[in-house]
Amino acid sequence: MQSYLPQLFTVLKGYSKKQFFNDLSAGIIVAIIALPLSIALAIASGVSPEKGLYTAIIGGFIVSFLGGSKVQIGGPTGAFVIIVLGIINQYGLEGLITATIMAGFFLIIMGVFQFGSMIKYIPYPITTGFTSGIAVTIFSTQVKDFLGIQANGAPSEFIEQWSFYFNHLNTIHLHTLFIGILSLLILIFWPKISKKIPGSLIAVIVSTLIVSFFNLDVETIGSRFGEIPSTLPKPTLPFATFDTIKELLHPSITIALLAAIESLLSAVVADGLINGKHRPNMELIAQGAANIGSAIFGGIPVTGAIARTAANIKNGGKTPISGIVHSIVLFLIMTFFMPYAKLIPMSCLAAILIMVAYNMSEWRSFVSLFKAPKSDIAVLLITFILTIFFDLVVAIEIGIVLASILFMKRMSDVTSIETTIRELNDQPDGDMDEEMHSDNMSDKVMVYDINGPFFFGAADTFINIVRSMQKLPKILVIRMKKVPAMDATACHALQGLLKKCRKNKTKVFFTHVRPQPLRTLQNYGIIEELGEDAICSSTDEAIKKANIA
Numbered sequence: 001m002q003s004y005l006p007q008l009f010t011v012l013k014g015y016s017k018k019q020f021f022n023d024l025s026a027g028i029i030v031a032i033i034a035l036p037l038s039i040a041l042a043i044a045s046g047v048s049p050e051k052g053l054y055t056a057i058i059g060g061f062i063v064s065f066l067g068g069s070k071v072q073i074g075g076p077t078g079a080f081v082i083i084v085l086g087i088i089n090q091y092g093l094e095g096l097i098t099a100t101i102m103a104g105f106f107l108i109i110m111g112v113f114q115f116g117s118m119i120k121y122i123p124y125p126i127t128t129g130f131t132s133g134i135a136v137t138i139f140s141t142q143v144k145d146f147l148g149i150q151a152n153g154a155p156s157e158f159i160e161q162w163s164f165y166f167n168h169l170n171t172i173h174l175h176t177l178f179i180g181i182l183s184l185l186i187l188i189f190w191p192k193i194s195k196k197i198p199g200s201l202i203a204v205i206v207s208t209l210i211v212s213f214f215n216l217d218v219e220t221i222g223s224r225f226g227e228i229p230s231t232l233p234k235p236t237l238p239f240a241t242f243d244t245i246k247e248l249l250h251p252s253i254t255i256a257l258l259a260a261i262e263s264l265l266s267a268v269v270a271d272g273l274i275n276g277k278h279r280p281n282m283e284l285i286a287q288g289a290a291n292i293g294s295a296i297f298g299g300i301p302v303t304g305a306i307a308r309t310a311a312n313i314k315n316g317g318k319t320p321i322s323g324i325v326h327s328i329v330l331f332l333i334m335t336f337f338m339p340y341a342k343l344i345p346m347s348c349l350a351a352i353l354i355m356v357a358y359n360m361s362e363w364r365s366f367v368s369l370f371k372a373p374k375s376d377i378a379v380l381l382i383t384f385i386l387t388i389f390f391d392l393v394v395a396i397e398i399g400i401v402l403a404s405i406l407f408m409k410r411m412s413d414v415t416s417i418e419t420t421i422r423e424l425n426d427q428p429d430g431d432m433d434e435e436m437h438s439d440n441m442s443d444k445v446m447v448y449d450i451n452g453p454f455f456f457g458a459a460d461t462f463i464n465i466v467r468s469m470q471k472l473p474k475i476l477v478i479r480m481k482k483v484p485a486m487d488a489t490a491c492h493a494l495q496g497l498l499k500k501c502r503k504n505k506t507k508v509f510f511t512h513v514r515p516q517p518l519r520t521l522q523n524y525g526i527i528e529e530l531g532e533d534a535i536c537s538s539t540d541e542a543i544k545k546a547n548i549a
C-alpha cells in the first residue's frame with residue numbers, strides 16, 4: 001500500500017527546520033511565477049482571470065497535499081488552453097466545470113486501477129508532436145492581443161485565424177505592440193540578469209507602470225473584464241442531467257487523458273532532477289481530486305506544471321510543503337493585491353504566453369527526431385499536424401494507433417521462421433541446414449525455427465509457409481527457444497498446421513518452449529490435443545519419442 005501513500009506523509013518524518021525554510025523560499029518564488037501565468041492561461045482559455053488563480057490555489061494545494069511526487073507543482077497549464085477554449089465555446093462554463101469534475105473521477109479510477117505506469121507506453125514522437133502542436137496553437141491565439149489588432153471576430157481555426165490576422169494588419173495598435181515587444185524582450189533577457197526573480201513578474205510590473213504612468217491607450221485586464229474578485233467563491237456543484245453527462249463524456253475523457261500524461265511526464269522530469277521516484281498511481285488520484293476541487297470552486301482543469309515544478313526544484317524545494325506554500329502565497333496575493341491586477345496590459349500577458357509556447361515547443365527535440373527512423377518521423381508529423389488543424393484527442397488517438405501499427409510491423413520484421421530438413425539417421429549434433437530438395441519426406445524431420453515474438457503480426461508468415469507445404473515429413477519439430485511471447489492468432493495458425501499434420505499422420509513436437517508461450521499453448525488446448533510428450537527439450541528428444549511411439 002506504499003504506492004497509495006501521499007509523499008507528504010512520508011517526507012514529514014525527520015523533516016528539518018532548514019528544509020522548511022528552503023521549501024518556504026521555493027514556494028514563494030513559484031507563487032510569483034505562477035501569478036501572471038495563471039491569469040494569462042485563464043484568459044487564453046476563454047475564462048475570466050481569477051479562475052486561473054482559483055485553479056492554482058485549490059488544485060495546487062490538493063496536488064501537493066495528496067500527490068505521489070515530492071516536488072510536483074499543480075495548476076493550469078498551456079496544454080489545456082485549446083481544450084478548455086473548445087469546451088467553453090461549445091458547452092459554456094457550466095459544461096466545462098461538469099467535464100472537469102467527471103475527468104477528476106476518471107483520473108481517480110485510473111489511479112486505483114494502477115494505470116500510472118501506462119505513461120511509458122506512449123511513444124516519445126507522440127508526446128513531442130502534440131506538445132509542439134499545442135505550442136503553435138497557443139502562439140497563434142496570442143497574436144491578436146500581442147499586436148493589438150483592432151478587429152473583432154477572430155476565428156478559432158488555425159488557417160482562418162492567420163487569414164484574419166493578415167487581412168487586419170492595417171489595424172495594429174502601435175502602443176500595444178510596443179508594450180508586447182518590451183515585455184517579450186524582458187522575458188528573454190531578464191534571466192541573464194537574475195534567475196531568482198522571475199522575468200514574467202518584472203515584465204508585468206514594468207509594462208503596467210509604463211501604461212499607467214504615460215496613460216497609454218492599451219487594453220488591460222480591467223478594460224476587458226472589469227473588476228476582478230479577490231476572494232475564493234463558495235463551492236458549488238453544477239446541475240447535470242444524464243444527457244448532459246453523456247454529451248460531456250468525450251471532453252471529460254480528453255481532460256483526464258491529457259492531465260494524466262502531463263502530470264506523469266512532469267513527475268518523471270522531476271525524478272530526474274532530484275534523483276527520486278514518484279508514486280504514479282497516487283499522483284493520478286491526487287490529480288483527480290485536484291480537478292474535482294478546482295471545478296467545485298469555479299476553476300479550470302489542473303495538471304502538473306513542468307516549468308513550475310522545475311523552478312521549485314531549482315530554488316530548493318524538496319518536499320510537498322513548497323507546493324502548499326505556493327498555494328497559500330497565491331491566496332494571500334489574490335486577497336490583498338488582486339485589485340491591481342486589472343492594470344496589467346493584455347499584450348504583456350500575450351508576451352508571457354508566447355514565451356510559454358516557445359518553451360513548450362521543444363523545437364530542439366522536435367528537430368532531433370528527424371534523425372529517427374522514417375516511421376517515427378511520420379508519427380511525429382501526423383500528431384503535430386492533427387493537433388494544429390483538428391483536435392488534440394484525435395491527434396493522440398491516431399498517433400497511438402499509427403505508432404502501434406508501426407511497432408507491430410517492426411516486430412513482424414524481426415520475427416523470422418526458418419525451415420530446415422534433417423534425416424532421421426543424422427547425428428544428434430547435426431546442423432540441420434540441409435536444403436529441402438528430396439521428394440521422399442517419410443524418413444525426414446522437418447524443423448521450424450521461430451525467432452522473435454510469435455503474434456498476429458508474424459502469424460501470416462507462418463500461415464503462408466503451412467499453405468505452401470505439399471508434402472509433410474514423419475516428424476515435425478517446432479523450435480521456440482527465441483520466442484518470448486505468443487498470442488491467440490499464433491495459436492490459431494498452429495492449429496491449422498496441426499490439422500494438416502493429422503491428415504498426413506505427422507507427429508508434431510515443440511522444443512525449448514519458454515514460460516509465456518507454454519501457458520498460451522496450454523490455455524489454448526494445443527498441448528492437451530498433442531499430449532504432454534509433445535513438449536521436448538531438444539530435437540533429438542523429439543525424434544526418440546517419435547520412434548518409441
